[in-house]
Amino acid sequence: MSLSPCFIMLVGYSSSSEEESEVTTDTNTSLSRKYQEEDDGDDGCPVRKKAKMKQLVPKTRLPVPGDLLAMYPEEEDPQTDDSSLHGGRIRSFKHERGNWATYVYFPYNPEEEFLELLDELLSAAGAHGVALKPQEEFHLTLSQTVVLRHHWIQPFIQSLRTGLAHCKRLACSAGKLKVYCNAEKTRTFLGMEVLTGQDQLLDLVRAVDRTMTEYRLDTFYKAPSFHISLAWCVGDFTAPMEEWIQELQSLVDHHEEGVFTLRLDCAELRCRTGNKTFRFPLES
Template identity: 75%
Template structure:
């Protein structure tokens, strides 16, 4: 019978293994004795498979890692690597943080004003970190799957193709805190161009709804974030807001007014940036 054959083979293998083990132990003892006498016992070579296992393994290619989108990169979750900032949602491979915005290109006068604001806030016990780049958000930050990027940006491009260029201005300081209470921002709120910005939000929201993503706030406060700090320091920042506004209003020859030229919108998704020129 097949079962009997299998059992017999296993017994024979066990007997052979047992005999080999006895022989190996005998050889080991002999080598040890010879080694004690004259150190002439040859070193037993490692099996080939054992040598291969001890070698350093090569890292998996990125294309293979991308096949497992649910695996979390723990390094990207370390807030100490991001100035203490905490993510609003976990970073997962295959998920891309995405938002639409109007870029602001600061001039030298703006940078001088920002230094004065940071110094004035620091004197009141609020240590702010300036933004690395400046923009006006026209969407919330949403999670976009990698394979959605192309159709998502194509939809945005088609919807924004007939939107007109415009100009908007900002000048009033305002304090903002994210929904999680992990960061507080000092921003400069828009006071002209509000209607045009609302029109753009409606266009962007159409694409968001098409992909079942969260739309923008119902009553948005359009602003450019200037600086931030970790945690919910809304009360402390509001306490020195009047003094900071005075810095803006009395800057050099007169009140500073931030001007945004609505020439193009941009969409940042992961490490990619897409540009959508507005119609002249």
């Protein structure tokens, strides 16, 4: 009996398939054993893959470029609310990221005679049991301290610049000591009240207040006592200091060659907001 070519081909195909099946089985078994040897973890990832993944994880964090940090100056140290970092001073409002404390003022650059007098005043106050600390800088404020959101700063400053564009420079003097206390009764100040130039200062306050009103911020006091703060202490010491303020005043009235008068050339108004200071030169 002769076999047809088709039958021969089918028999050959079947034989070839059986051989491939045996090879595939052996290969699968080998691969299975290989992965079983590699996979000794609980999460189903091969050890070799785990090793590669570990190599990809950086061991240390790269430093943030300084230029990038400078783009966000309003992000201050979260410890700035710690009163121990500010000589015991307590904030009038809670520090929040993106909120900038802002005020308008005239700077005063102290002369040597003024600093000598200040030392005498601090010594006399200490003899009465009140340890006053000198101001880090001296200025005449024309606004309350308000809070500005970071994105308000540029339009706020532009509004101030427009309102002060035609304001005139002035000169004022101070020589009368006065005790001040903040609204929260957390700090007491020894100040020197301004005696001349008050009308011109009120004109400037009105210009500043227009910008404050535009941004729904607190305007200046209705009956302001313009002054330059000389020194301060924590707490409300208004009553005891007023008892011997005349003793301190006598040091001012009889300082060396005569009455000491603090003279302030108000040629440039400034606005400080956060760590930025903007300048507004006044017309001559």
